[in-house]
Amino acid sequence: MRLRLTAGMVKDEAIDRVETLSGQSILACYQCGRCSAGCPVVEEMDIIPSEVIRLLQLGQIDEVLSSKTIWTCASCLQCASRCPKGVEFSSICDALRAIVLRIRLATPKVDADGLTKVMMSDAPQMGVVGALRKLNG
Amino acid sequence: MKIPYYPGCTLHERARDFDTSARECALALGVELEELAIWTCCGAVYPLVTDSVMDVLAGVRNLSYASRLGDKVVTLCSFCYNVLKRCNNVMRDDEDKRDKTNLFLRADTEARKKVESYTHEDYEGQVEVLHYIEMLRDVVGYDKVASAVTKKLEGLKVAPYYGCMLLRPKNEMKFDDPEQPTIFEEFLETLGCEAVDFPMKTECCGGFQVVNDEELAVSCSQNVVVSALKRNADIIVTTCPLCRYNLDRHQEKMAERVKGFSRVPVVYFTQLLGIALGIDKKHLDFTDNSVDPLPVLAEKSLF
Numbered sequence: 001m002r003l004r005l006t007a008g009m010v011k012d013e014a015i016d017r018v019e020t021l022s023g024q025s026i027l028a029c030y031q032c033g034r035c036s037a038g039c040p041v042v043e044e045m046d047i048i049p050s051e052v053i054r055l056l057q058l059g060q061i062d063e064v065l066s067s068k069t070i071w072t073c074a075s076c077l078q079c080a081s082r083c084p085k086g087v088e089f090s091s092i093c094d095a096l097r098a099i100v101l102r103i104r105l106a107t108p109k110v111d112a113d114g115l116t117k118v119m120m121s122d123a124p125q126m127g128v129v130g131a132l133r134k135l136n137g
Numbered sequence: 138m139k140i141p142y143y144p145g146c147t148l149h150e151r152a153r154d155f156d157t158s159a160r161e162c163a164l165a166l167g168v169e170l171e172e173l174a175i176w177t178c179c180g181a182v183y184p185l186v187t188d189s190v191m192d193v194l195a196g197v198r199n200l201s202y203a204s205r206l207g208d209k210v211v212t213l214c215s216f217c218y219n220v221l222k223r224c225n226n227v228m229r230d231d232e233d234k235r236d237k238t239n240l241f242l243r244a245d246t247e248a249r250k251k252v253e254s255y256t257h258e259d260y261e262g263q264v265e266v267l268h269y270i271e272m273l274r275d276v277v278g279y280d281k282v283a284s285a286v287t288k289k290l291e292g293l294k295v296a297p298y299y300g301c302m303l304l305r306p307k308n309e310m311k312f313d314d315p316e317q318p319t320i321f322e323e324f325l326e327t328l329g330c331e332a333v334d335f336p337m338k339t340e341c342c343g344g345f346q347v348v349n350d351e352e353l354a355v356s357c358s359q360n361v362v363v364s365a366l367k368r369n370a371d372i373i374v375t376t377c378p379l380c381r382y383n384l385d386r387h388q389e390k391m392a393e394r395v396k397g398f399s400r401v402p403v404v405y406f407t408q409l410l411g412i413a414l415g416i417d418k419k420h421l422d423f424t425d426n427s428v429d430p431l432p433v434l435a436e437k438s439l440f
Contacts, residue, residue: 023187040341040357044350072353075185076341077305081315088306094185110349119348122386124147124378126216129181130345133192 010059014099018056021095028085029053035079035089045069049079049089056092070096071109071135094134101137108136140272141206142170143199145217146178152214152378154422158407159213159269161420166277166285170211173202179220182345190237194245196224197238201260209265211272213407215302215377219310222266226309229262268303268312270320270376270406279327287415289329292437295409296333296370297321298361300380301341315339321374321406328413337364342383358383359391366401371433374406381405385427402430412439 007027019026029050036048046068047055055064064070073093080088100106110131119128140163148156163170176199184192200221203210212218228235239259246257267275273282299318307315316339322332340361343354362384365373375381385403392398404426411421418440423430434440 021186021188040360041343041346041353043356044353071349072346074301074341074344074346074353074357075182076301076344078301078339078341081305081307088185091185098186115348122151122382123347124151124382125178126145126147126181126214127345127348127379127382129146129178130216130379131348133180133182134345135349 005058010057012059014061015056015059017099018061018092018095021098022088022091024087024092024095026053026056026092029057029083029087030085032084034082034084035087038078038082039089040076040078041072041074044072052096053087053089053092064096065100065104069093070100075134097135098137110135112136138167138276139169139171139207140267140276141203141210142172143176143179143203143210143212143217143221144172145176145212145214146181147214147216147378151425152381152405154425155213155378155381155405155407158405158411158416158421161416162407162410162414163269163272165414165416166273166282168272168277171206173199173206173210175202179217179224181216181220183220183223190234190241193224193227193234193238194241196220197228197260198242198245198257200225200228200262200264200266201242201257204258204260204264208263209267209276211267211269213269213376215300216379218266218268219302223309225262225264225266227262228260235261268376270324271312273324274320279323282324282410283327286328286413288413288439290325290409290413290437290439291329293330293433293439294333294369294371295325295330296335296365296368296373297325297338297406298342298365298373298375298380298384298403299339300375300377301339301344302377304339321376324406325374325409328409330409333365333368333370335364335368335370337361340364342380344379344383347379347383354383355387355390358387359395362388362391362401363395363398366399370401371437372409372430373401373403374409375403376406388428400428402426402428402433404430
């Protein structure tokens with residue numbers, strides 16, 4: 001049996017939304033893996049950056065929306081700096097989190113009331129503000 | 138010479154050592170950092186989603202305030218620098234977002250009239266956002282910095298840690314080479330110390346993820362600190378309060394995990410500059426460090 005996959009078959013509305021929100025072209029990626037190789041937090045991810053993009057290329061958005069990966073990205077943009085095709089994986093992660101937080105109305109990641117005293121009295125404000133904006137939407 | 142200055146929240150509270158040392162050093166070099174009369178938090182992180190106008194408002198409002206004082210604004214915190222510079226790019230290059238943002242800020246000014254005397258003037262990205270180190274290089278000049286040095290930091294091996302936000306994304310930040318930056322090495326050489334090159338100087342410290350997952354930040358910071366130690370650094374310098382926090386505060390944990398780990402102090406680059414310029418010790422304030430920098434500075438007869 002011959003299975004024929006085309007971009008038109010797998011690129012549905014959800015993938016279009018990721019591309020629009022992130023400003024990135026999912027199909028530009030040719031899977032060299034430099035984003036995953038350079039990512040400083042890749043060890044904590046359940047799906048590595050290049051695999052996330054591959055899954056999106058194949059239309060498997062539900063798998064990436066429920067991954068730990070999108071909450072692990074620190075937006076350091078090392079992936080973008082090293083990508084030969086100019087794809088910013090960090091921006092794709094921001095878009096995926098936005099979809100989860102805005103559209104699926106997930107519970108915010110950081111429990112603001114549960115922040116430790118150390119965090120509130122010692123950590124730089126920029127860290128707390130940054131985390132709440134990035135991870136809680 | 139006066140230059141408009143945006144300190145940002147963290148330098149106003151938790152990183153006063155960074156703010157004070159920077160102001161005093163600037164004065165010694167003939168520059169008065171003129172703090173904006175009104176400013177707010179910049180938002181700390183720049184939105185990477187394309188449809189967000191709301192997330193650039195705070196940055197743009199601060200830039201608009203800065204435009205009343207002059208054609209430049211200087212900042213120190215890497216996050217503020219990143220946010221202000223990228224917001225500025227949006228206002229300069231993206232007509233649609235520029236119009237929406239100005240429209241909102243005009244209405245916002247109306248609503249805030251009772252509490253503030255400022256009115257919004259449409260902003261078009263005309264202010265140049267400068268990092269303090271760029272001010273030292275391009276406005277003051279490294280040669281002038283070098284001639285103002287009264288105490289050369291001879292014998293001190295300093296690892297300059299850049300982190301992410303100054304450098305990336307490269308096409309927008311245009312700060313230095315994102316993989317092999319040298320601006321801090323050149324600066325350190327003007328102070329007479331030895332700049333230590335180390336492979337992790339542009340790696341992420343874990344950043345804001347420390348709030349959500351401390352372990353993640355410990356392992357990221359550990360990679361950076363161990364890399365600097367392997368190159369025999371006496372001290373690490375940074376320009377970001379969050380990097381300083383992650384690299385400094387987690388060294389107890391690193392010591393538990395890494396065999397033969399020796400603690401290395403992490404200070405702001407302006408604190409080292411202050412020593413070299415002979416600034417009064419009370420303005421340099423090395424009290425907020427988990428790893429005390431004074432022993433190594435005393436050992437080199439610098440403090």
